[in-house]
Amino acid sequence: xxxxxxxxxxxxxxxxxxxxxxxxxxxxxxxxxxxxxxxxxxxxxxxxxxxxxxxxxxxxxxxxxxxxxxxxxxxxxxxxxxxxxxxxxxxxxxxxxxxxxxxxxxxxxxxxxxxxxxxxxxxxxxxxxxxxxxxxxxxxxxxxxxxxxxxxxxxxxxx
Amino acid sequence: xxxxxxxxxxxxxxxxxxxxxxxxxxxxxxxxxxxxxxxxxxxxxxxxxxxxxxxxxxxxxxxxxxxxxxxxxxxxxxxxxxxxxxxxxxxxxxxxxxxxxxxxxxxxxxxxxxxxxxxxxxxxxxxxxxxxxxxxxxxxxxxxxxxxxxxxxxxxxxx
DNA sequence: ATTAAATGTGACAAAAACACTCCTATTTGG
DNA sequence: CCAAATAGGAGTGTTTTTGTCACATTTAAT
Numbered sequence: 262x263x264x265x266x267x268x269x270x271x272x273x274x275x276x277x278x279x280x281x282x283x284x285x286x287x288x289x290x291x292x293x294x295x296x297x298x299x300x301x302x303x304x305x306x307x308x309x310x311x312x313x314x315x316x317x318x319x320x321x322x323x324x325x326x327x328x329x330x331x332x333x334x335x336x337x338x339x340x341x342x343x344x345x346x347x348x349x350x351x352x353x354x355x356x357x358x359x360x361x362x363x364x365x366x367x368x369x370x371x372x373x374x375x376x377x378x379x380x381x382x383x384x385x386x387x388x389x390x391x392x393x394x395x396x397x398x399x400x401x402x403x404x405x406x407x408x409x410x411x412x413x414x415x416x417x418x419x420x
Numbered sequence: 421x422x423x424x425x426x427x428x429x430x431x432x433x434x435x436x437x438x439x440x441x442x443x444x445x446x447x448x449x450x451x452x453x454x455x456x457x458x459x460x461x462x463x464x465x466x467x468x469x470x471x472x473x474x475x476x477x478x479x480x481x482x483x484x485x486x487x488x489x490x491x492x493x494x495x496x497x498x499x500x501x502x503x504x505x506x507x508x509x510x511x512x513x514x515x516x517x518x519x520x521x522x523x524x525x526x527x528x529x530x531x532x533x534x535x536x537x538x539x540x541x542x543x544x545x546x547x548x549x550x551x552x553x554x555x556x557x558x559x560x561x562x563x564x565x566x567x568x569x570x571x572x573x574x575x576x577x578x579x
Numbered sequence: 580a581t582t583a584a585a586t587g588t589g590a591c592a593a594a595a596a597c598a599c600t601c602c603t604a605t606t607t608g609g
Numbered sequence: 610c611c612a613a614a615t616a617g618g619a620g621t622g623t624t625t626t627t628g629t630c631a632c633a634t635t636t637a638a639t
Binding site for chain 2: 262263264265269272276337348349350351352353366371374375379382383386390391392394395398
Binding site for chain 3: 425426458460478479480482
């Protein structure tokens with residue numbers, strides 16, 4: 262009944278990325294270090310976010326990743342389901358043959374309603390809002406890294 | 421992000437038990453067969469419900485289990501947390517050192533709110549209601565077994 | 580062209596969780 | 610004492626999780 266580390270890391274990475282201006286490029290190893298994520302593991306997660314159109318990646322020297330979709334259009338649910346697959350509270354909600362028709366029951370209905378509510382809540386805030394709230398509270402926290410980043414931004418911000 | 425089979429089986433068993441009058445005794449093997457639960461597995465789950473005061477068990481010949489708490493006082497959340505431990509959507513909600521204070525973040529708050537909502541929903545209906553709804557829809561389903569049960573009930577209903 | 584620096588990806592592996600099974604108590608009515 | 614029921618610890622095979630590693634690919638700069 263828990264998010265896996267894959268989802269957790271994806272959320273951390275997205276919150277980090279979204280706390281900088283759109284267009285800023287990041288190296289995966291930088292994201293990993295700043296957010297306590299195993300570098301090699303993050304390298305398996307980021308490409309999924311790229312394929313989903315959330316991030317864009319650039320290979321080669323001075324490459325990296327940056328936001329493709331605007332943070333106001335990205336929600337936690339979106340990120341979680343991108344990296345972990347569709348969320349399902351109970352196996353019988355996946356649509357398999359786990360639940361026989363005979364056992365379609367009142368508890369099943371409760372699961373459906375609960376799951377629906379969760380999805381609403383996890384898609385009720387955008388990363389723009391989340392990142393804003395976060396940086397308002399901790400604007401001192403990454404402040405010294407902003408300089409590095411703006412320098413890098415000017416180098417890579419070519420489109 | 422899913423209920424385990426332990427929780428699923430516990431819910432099935434409770435829904436089954438609560439669809440009969442309070443005081444009715446059931447053998448574990450009977451519950452297992454009627455609800456597609458591996459017998460040996462259910463034997464590891466039932467004792468937890470007994471220790472939590474939800475069920476009562478009777479050893480020895482013509483023993484079994486029956487409701488101890490009234491079904492109107494039992495909720496799905498109660499059953500799930502009894503057999504699976506406290507529900508936590510994210511490791512950082514367990515209270516461990518998973519989440520550093522520095523990373524207390526806006527996503528964390530969203531987790532808290534979502535988890536709270538889930539708990540509200542899963543404790544918003546009692547098994548009395550759930551069993552009633554269920555039997556109204558499928559009162560034909562276990563009807564032929566009611567006879568067996570009432571026979572057994574008269575034998576064991578000694579308190 | 581070469582090279583260095585970045586991401587992409589498939590294979591592999593250790594560890595943990597899950598979903599049981601098995602065996603041996605222990606209790607209880609007859 | 611025996612048969613029938615639950616109690617519970619130990620063990621086991623499978624799957625999932627959480628990575629690691631090696632190698633391939635792409636790209637900018639020299």
